[in-house]
Structure formats: C-alpha cells, structure tokens
Amino acid sequence: MRVIQRYFTTEITRSVLFALAAFLALFAFFELMGQLESVGRNGYKLQQAVLFVVMGLPGNVYELMPIAVLIGTIYTLSQFAARSEFTIMRVSSMSTRMTAKVLGRIGIGFAIMTILFGELVAPKATELAQKLKLEAQGSSLSSQFRSGMWAKDVIKDNGMEGNVTGTRFINIQALQPDGRLDGVKIYELDNEFHLAQMITAERGDYLGNHEWKLSNVLMSDFADGNKDRKITEPVKTEKLATRNMISEVTPEILSVLFADPDRMSAYDLRAYTKHLEANNQRTERYEIAFWKKIVYPLSIFVMLALALPFAYLHFRAGGVSLKIFTGIMIGVAFQLINSLFSHIGLLNTWPALVTAALPSVLFMLMAIVALRWVERN
Structure with a gap:
C-alpha cells in the first residue's frame, strides 16, 4: 500500500x-x-x-x-x-x-x-x-464618493477600554500607501447622538497601538451638555498643532474598504467583522x-x-x-x-x-x- x-x-x-x-x-x-x-x-x-x-x-x-x-x-x-x-x-x-x-x-x-x-x-x-x-x-486610495471614505467607531472613557461615552464618525479624503491620512474630519457624538465635537485635521499619522497623531487641527467643542446648551451660546473653537486620538480604526481596517474580501485572510475578515458588529453595521x-x-x-x-x-x-x-x-x-x-x-x-x-x-x-x-x-x- x-x-x-x-x-x-x-x-x-x-x-x-x-x-x-x-x-x-x-x-x-x-x-x-x-x-x-x-x-x-x-x-x-x-x-x-x-x-x-x-x-x-x-x-x-x-x-x-x-x-x-x-x-x-x-x-x-x-x-x-x-x-x-x-x-x-x-x-x-x-x-x-x-x-x-x-x-x-x-x-x-x-x-x-x-x-x-x-x-x-x-x-x-x-x-x-x-x-x-x-x-x-x-497615487493614493480614495473613495468613489465625493465626500471621501467614511469609518465609524465608538468612544470609550479610557481609550480602548471602559464604558462607551459616544460615537465617532471619521471622514477621510485619501489614504496613502504608507497608512497616512489626508484631509481628516471627525464628528464625535454623545450617547444621545448630540454633536459633541468636530475635529478637522490636515493629516493623520498612525503611531501604532490604535493611536493616531493628527496635525494642523481645528477643533470645535459642543460639549458641556449639548442638550442643555442655549442656541445663542457660542461654540468653542481651538487650533492645535497636533492632537492624539485613540481609535479602533487602524490603517488595516481602512484598507479593507478597498480590498476584495475574497483576497483577504480569514483572520482579517474576522477582525473586520467584529469591528462592524461593534458599530452596528452590516x-x-x-x-x-x-x-x-x-x-x-x-x-x-x-x-x-x-x-x-x-x-x-x-x-x-x-x-x-x-x-x-x-x-x-x-x-x-x-x-x-x-x-x-x-x-x-x-x-x-x-x-x-x-x-x-x-x-x-x-x-x-x-x-x-x-x-x-x-x-x-
């Protein structure tokens, strides 16, 4: 035999x-x-x-x-x-x-x-x-939408851990091959879906461990109890040279938006599926x-x-x-x-x-x- x-x-x-x-x-x-x-x-x-x-x-x-x-x-x-x-x-x-x-x-x-x-x-x-x-x-990776690509994650009170304090929508005009983001807009909402903060940055560099470094930042603060704020109360606006952000969104997750799922590994597919589930997406x-x-x-x-x-x-x-x-x-x-x-x-x-x-x-x-x-x- x-x-x-x-x-x-x-x-x-x-x-x-x-x-x-x-x-x-x-x-x-x-x-x-x-x-x-x-x-x-x-x-x-x-x-x-x-x-x-x-x-x-x-x-x-x-x-x-x-x-x-x-x-x-x-x-x-x-x-x-x-x-x-x-x-x-x-x-x-x-x-x-x-x-x-x-x-x-x-x-x-x-x-x-x-x-x-x-x-x-x-x-x-x-x-x-x-x-x-x-x-x-x-060239760079960019969405077919005029507004660029969109991603969503949750905001936690202790970075990647702790209680969920809100939702974050991230808009990106272009993703460079090295993982750098160009033209970043971030909309942060509280648990009642009131706009709490809007951040605009010229670029975003990934530092690793779910941390991003945003450059040339313009931050508009709607916090301090958005639902109780009077309409006439001014919005706080601040310009910063850099600002760090902790997010579940990584260059790997963003590149998935342009990747063919059939060419991805099972590990990456499972990780991205969990990310979508955590953000109540299909x-x-x-x-x-x-x-x-x-x-x-x-x-x-x-x-x-x-x-x-x-x-x-x-x-x-x-x-x-x-x-x-x-x-x-x-x-x-x-x-x-x-x-x-x-x-x-x-x-x-x-x-x-x-x-x-x-x-x-x-x-x-x-x-x-x-x-x-x-x-x-």
Whole structure:
C-alpha cells in the first residue's frame, strides 16, 4: 500500500503542478496585457508592471488550486486507466474505498498548501502589490464618493477600554500607501447622538497601538451638555498643532474598504467583522467571505472525489483530452457556482455558512452519484 501511495502521490503532484503552472502563465499573460495600458503614465514603468503581476500570482495560486487538483488528478487517473494500471490495482484487491483513502491523503497536502497561500502569502503579496503600484504612480486610495471614505467607531472613557461615552464618525479624503491620512474630519457624538465635537485635521499619522497623531487641527467643542446648551451660546473653537486620538480604526481596517474580501485572510475578515458588529453595521458580505475561506480548502477533497470516477472509465470511452476538457468544464462550473451562491446568499440573507458550503456539498453529491454509476456500469 505504501508503494501505491507513493506512486499516486508522485504522479498526481507532478500533474497538478504542471496544470497549475500552465494556468498561472496564462493568467499572468492576460494580467500583464491589462497592466500595459497603465505603463508610461505617472512614472509607472514596465518592470514595475511585471513585478505587480508576479506579486499577484500567489492569489491566483489560491483561486486556481482546486481546478488544478481536479485536472491533474483526472489526467493521472485517466493515464492509469488507459495503461490498464488501475485495472491491475483493482484485481489486486484495491477497492474504491482504498483508492479514496489514497487520494484523501494526497488532498491533505494540497489543502494545507491552499491554506498557507490563502492566509499568509496571497493577502500580504496582494497588499504589497497594491502599495507598489500606488507608490509608482504617486497615487493614493480614495473613495468613489465625493465626500471621501467614511469609518465609524465608538468612544470609550479610557481609550480602548471602559464604558462607551459616544460615537465617532471619521471622514477621510485619501489614504496613502504608507497608512497616512489626508484631509481628516471627525464628528464625535454623545450617547444621545448630540454633536459633541468636530475635529478637522490636515493629516493623520498612525503611531501604532490604535493611536493616531493628527496635525494642523481645528477643533470645535459642543460639549458641556449639548442638550442643555442655549442656541445663542457660542461654540468653542481651538487650533492645535497636533492632537492624539485613540481609535479602533487602524490603517488595516481602512484598507479593507478597498480590498476584495475574497483576497483577504480569514483572520482579517474576522477582525473586520467584529469591528462592524461593534458599530452596528452590516456584516453579511464579510461573513460569507470568512466562511468561504474556511470551506474553500475542503473543496480540494471535493475535486478529488469528482476525479475518481474517471479512473473507472476505459480509454475507449473517450480520450484523455476529452476527460481533461470535461475536468476543466467541471472546475469552471464550480468556480462560477461558488461565486454565484455568494451573491444569491447575500441578496436572500441566507446563513453565511450555508451559502459558503452549499456549492461544495452539491458537487460532492454529484461525485458520489457519478462514482456509483461507473461502478455499476
């Protein structure tokens, strides 16, 4: 059994890596063609475009891994069937359950690889790629709204701890690649939603540990019991060179506003979801993305289950190329349905776990039905 396990692992791994490399080369080519439109503008050079494409490859590895596993496994098992190797294995008392166990052990390695790319490599590489492009073009992250981007957090009487004393709305005109804020407006409200303080700052620099340093500050104070203040009472206005602010909002949270949730790590998604929950904001989109991150590595085993029936089809039933084409169509269908269910679940407010897991469950059932059919025929 160890010899068979080693043989299966070697052949399938080689085929999967070859399929993955082919897909990555294709995706990199099309991505580079798309980047060429920006080359030469605002100092964006060809070598920077190439580096941007290369840094985006880890994200493609994460997205393409299930399809590569499916195609690579189908190719290997089809070759075994064409050379009658799989028939000999079955005659030598290798049951379907034993074959599934062999493929399952191989799938563990690919699932771990998917997790590593999805949680560690791809999110960081994507972030660095975006910063590289922005710095090369001298640009910044800004919202499509004319008023800039908005964030919300709560004010506590002891910085990040203690009782909640109010709500803070933060308006930012631009977020620089290094995390600096330009054009900051802050509106602080008390627990009864009366305007207590309005702060305008030219820039904000993050000092770490949830602390911001605001520069060139103009602060208008409406405090001292806003509801009891007379209309004719003047508002206190003060100019400050700098002012520190403790806030739950960090550059990482602000960058999430421009990031694709599917390219974020599960840890970042969970942290941002908690931030939204604490501020009574909608979290459905990020909850679905979080559970997709949890379920996605399991799709490796679904793809292996879908590939297993191809081992029982003799080469006379169709060439290897036809089986590979079928595998590509199945993989593309899985990706499309997985994305489609995310939008349908968001529109219909389905539970996030159900929305993320349902495509994998449906394809696993399809694999079981196909396997039983080929065994009977």
